[in-house]
Amino acid sequence: QKEVEQNSGPLSVPEGAIASLNCTYSDRGSQSFFWYRQYSGKSPELIMSIYSNGDKEDGRFTAQLNKASQYVSLLIRDSQPSDSATYLCAVQRGGSNYKLTFGKGTLLTVNP
Amino acid sequence: NAGVTQTPKFQVLKTGQSMTLQCAQDMNHNSMYWYRQDPGMGLRLIYYSASEGTTDKGEVPNGYNVSRLNKREFSLRLESAAPSQTSVYFCASSEWGGTNEKLFFGSGTQLSVL
Numbered sequence: 255q256k257e258v259e260q261n262s263g264p265l266s267v268p269e270g271a272i273a274s275l276n277c278t279y280s281d282r283g284s285q286s287f288f289w290y291r292q293y294s295g296k297s298p299e300l301i302m303s304i305y306s307n308g309d310k311e312d313g314r315f316t317a318q319l320n321k322a323s324q325y326v327s328l329l330i331r332d333s334q335p336s337d338s339a340t341y342l343c344a345v346q347r348g349g350s351n352y353k354l355t356f357g358k359g360t361l362l363t364v365n366p
Numbered sequence: 367n368a369g370v371t372q373t374p375k376f377q378v379l380k381t382g383q384s385m386t387l388q389c390a391q392d393m394n395h396n397s398m399y400w401y402r403q404d405p406g407m408g409l410r411l412i413y414y415s416a417s418e419g420t421t422d423k424g425e426v427p428n429g430y431n432v433s434r435l436n437k438r439e440f441s442l443r444l445e446s447a448a449p450s451q452t453s454v455y456f457c458a459s460s461e462w463g464g465t466n467e468k469l470f471f472g473s474g475t476q477l478s479v480l
Contacts, residue, residue, distance in 0.1 A: 258408075262406075285465060286465045286466050290469075296473070296474075297456055297471035297472060297473050297474050298409070298456075298469075298471050299471070300468045300469065303466065303468070305466060342408070342409065344409075346465055346466075348465065349465070351416070351462075351463045351464050351465060352397060352399070352414045352416055352422075352463040353411060353414075353424070354409075354411070354469070356408040356409040356410075357408055358406060358407065358408040359408060
């Protein structure tokens with residue numbers, strides 16, 4: 255059973271703080287990693303993808319990947335109330351077209 | 367720019383009734399997907415269509431059928447609905463379905479089976 259684990263939260267941070275979201279995965283053949291954001295009652299939208307070990311930055315978001323330890327994380331700097339949402343980690347095995355395995359998501363609340 | 371359009375947005379069925387969820391995308395994508403999302407379970411793939419004319423089972427296909435009507439449209443049918451199929455259903459599409467691709471999701475259908 256290939257699993258993607260996330261802390262369900264809720265994770266509560268004050269406005270302006272750094273929010274840190276973590277995800278671990280069990281399949282060592284995983285090659286592609288994604289973070290989707292889902293507002294309450296809405297559909298998921300992709301905010302970050304990462305394929306190589308290390309950090310990838312996009313604006314206030316930084317994705318970090320460590321394949322040896324099988325974890326991927328998402329840092330949100332200068333958190334805003336509009337960042338309050340559920341963040342879904344998704345993992346794709348190398349060569350496994352069409353099939354993403356999603357974690358259950360972490361609910362983030364940013365308090366003004 | 368509509369993206370991925372799903373209908374209906376809400377539906378209530380009685381056990382044993384049938385229904386079809388419709389999905390259409392206007393991005394000229396080759397691959398389309400049906401997911402279900404349950405509280406505490408995350409998104410799970412029901413069926414996918416790699417390209418027009420092909421469909422394949424995902425993680426949880428039992429109780430469902432799909433039809434890739436053309437490149438734009440991919441429908442999901444429940445032949446005999448069961449309470450266990452109460453869920454939020456999302457249709458999604460991607461350009462080719464390969465690794466590293468972004469999924470574009472529809473707005474979802476909230477289905478209740480009584």
